[in-house]
Amino acid sequence: GAVVSQHPSWVICKSGTSVKIECRSLDFQATTMFWYRQFPKQSLMLMATSNEGSKATYEQGVEKDKFLINHASLTLSTLTVTSAHPEDSSFYICSAQIDREEETQYFGPGTRLLVL
Amino acid sequence: AQKITQTQPGMFVQEKEAVTLDCTYDTSDQSYGLFWYKQPSSGEMIFLIYQGSYDEQNATEGRYSLNFQKARKSANLVISASQLGDSAMYFCAMREGPNTGFQKLVFGTGTRLLVSP
Numbered sequence: 001g002a003v004v005s006q007h008p009s010w011v012i013c014k015s016g017t018s019v020k021i022e023c024r025s026l027d028f029q030a031t032t033m034f035w036y037r038q039f040p041k042q043s044l045m046l047m048a049t050s051n052e053g054s055k056a057t058y059e060q061g062v063e064k065d066k067f068l069i070n071h072a073s074l075t076l077s078t079l080t081v082t083s084a085h086p087e088d089s090s091f092y093i094c095s096a097q098i099d100r101e102e103e104t105q106y107f108g109p110g111t112r113l114l115v116l
Numbered sequence: 117a118q119k120i121t122q123t124q125p126g127m128f129v130q131e132k133e134a135v136t137l138d139c140t141y142d143t144s145d146q147s148y149g150l151f152w153y154k155q156p157s158s159g160e161m162i163f164l165i166y167q168g169s170y171d172e173q174n175a176t177e178g179r180y181s182l183n184f185q186k187a188r189k190s191a192n193l194v195i196s197a198s199q200l201g202d203s204a205m206y207f208c209a210m211r212e213g214p215n216t217g218f219q220k221l222v223f224g225t226g227t228r229l230l231v232s233p
Contacts, residue, residue: 034220043207043223044161059220091159103149103211105221107161 003027004096006108013084014116021079021111023094029074030096034105035067038091050077050094084115119143120208120224127229129198136183137193137227139208145169149211150191151221152182156204164206167191198231205229 003026013019023033031052036044048069049057056069066088068080081088093110097103121140129135141150152164167175167182175182183192195202205228209221 043225046220046222049220093159093161095161103219104151104163104166106163107153110159110161112159 002106004106004108006111010112012114019081023077025075025096028098033077034095035079036093086115089115119222122224122227124227134196137206139191141189141210143212145212151209152193153207154204200231203231
């Protein structure tokens with residue numbers, strides 16, 4: 001149980017285009033998902049907390065208009081990198097928590113984004 | 117200030133030996149949770165073990181055990197009988213405050229473990 005998937009696993013795009021990354025909880029419902037960013041050889045940095053049916057909560061320094069998060073259902077959250085630039089190239093990874101009592105976060109396999 | 121500190125950027129261990137990965141944390145909360153995750157080269161984050169601040173016994177999960185020393189604010193991961201497949205990055209993470217819902221994790225900088233035959 002507690003499987004989280006991400007799609008696509010990697011994407012290459014031209015500067016200026018928008019890229020959408022999907023995060024799905026496959027065998028449980030997740031009212032809250034988390035989006036992280038990881039640069040090479042660095043740790044994970046939380047970007048935002050995605051809440052089903054409401055606006056995402058962004059961490060300080062993360063541009064809301066740049067990284068659009070939509071949590072449309074209990075099993076799907078999407079991260080859209082708008083007008084991507086080379087500095088947005090990174091590894092994006094989502095996680096989900098099963099419920100309030102089981103506090104372990106289960107992570108998706110991640111998405112590698114390369115912006116040319 | 118760093119919330120989670122992993123002082124070992126890299127560790128080497130021979131197959132079948134035990135290895136300890138260090139993690140210290142900084143919090144003023146009485147209630148918190150500590151996690152260890154493994155990240156292979158493929159990138160996925162694999163949950164290994166969890167320790168709650170009020171848990172009196174050290175957590176164990178198979179070959180993984182967490183050496184929790186609350187007074188020292190350390191939560192070291194011990195891997196017994198290392199296997200070649202244990203080669204990966206290992207991250208220590210903390211959830212601060214009481215578990216009242218969905219709360220974010222703060223991660224350390226990670227330790228790269230290499231297991232040699």
